[in-house]
Amino acid sequence: MMAIIDGWLSSARHVPSPHFNQRPQGVIPHLLVVHNISLPPGEFGGPWIDQLFSGNLDPTAHPYFQEINHLKVAAHCLIRRDGEIVQYVAFDERAWHAGQSSYQGVDNCNDFSIGIELEGTDDIPYTEAQYQALTSITVALVNAYSLDPEHITGHSDIAPERKTDPGPAFDWKHYRALLSHYLDINPRG
Numbered sequence: 788m789m790a791i792i793d794g795w796l797s798s799a800r801h802v803p804s805p806h807f808n809q810r811p812q813g814v815i816p817h818l819l820v821v822h823n824i825s826l827p828p829g830e831f832g833g834p835w836i837d838q839l840f841s842g843n844l845d846p847t848a849h850p851y852f853q854e855i856n857h858l859k860v861a862a863h864c865l866i867r868r869d870g871e872i873v874q875y876v877a878f879d880e881r882a883w884h885a886g887q888s889s890y891q892g893v894d895n896c897n898d899f900s901i902g903i904e905l906e907g908t909d910d911i912p913y914t915e916a917q918y919q920a921l922t923s924i925t926v927a928l929v930n931a932y933s934l935d936p937e938h939i940t941g942h943s944d945i946a947p948e949r950k951t952d953p954g955p956a957f958d959w960k961h962y963r964a965l966l967s968h969y970l971d972i973n974p975r976g
């Protein structure tokens with residue numbers, strides 16, 4: 788199982804981001820939010836996501852970057868197409884990934900959630916390596932934070948007016964089936 792030490796996955800590549808603050812007093816993360824991102828949109832590989840989440844995206848490298856390089860955003864982790872895991876913010880901290888959002892009637896999901904980005908788009912199938920890595924992270928979080936695997940959702944579910952990720956390409960049934968192999972849960976569709 789993946790080890791989490793002081794909120795950091797020991798086996799991930801660590802790229803500390805300044806885009807976080809403290810969670811409200813006493814709040815332990817109890818929601819996992821699945822996202823997607825690709826930079827430039829639809830292209831994979833390259834250093835751009837690390838740069839955006841670190842606050843140093845070069846606005847001259849691509850026209851689209853001029854629109855987003857001012858954004859102060861970061862997820863806790865990114866899973867690249869080959870399954871590599873990059874971590875930007877400790878899980879105990881409040882990463883700025885969800886924006887205006889609501890889960891089961893509670894607003895400001897950043898306060899109480901962990902955000903995981905999959906490198907991808909809404910419509911291109913994610914890789915098996917990504918599902919495997921996401922499952923490994925999820926199992927580690929369930930064990931470290933007593934996160935209830937019923938409380939896993941997509942960005943589009945907590946910000947439906949604004950967001951579409953992780954999109955129809957994300958195979959929730961497959962993810963659930965992988966999780967059920969490690970956790971005592973019902974692999975419902």
Ligand SMILES: [Zn+2]
Pocket residue numbers: 821822823884942950952
């Ligand atoms: Zn998102």
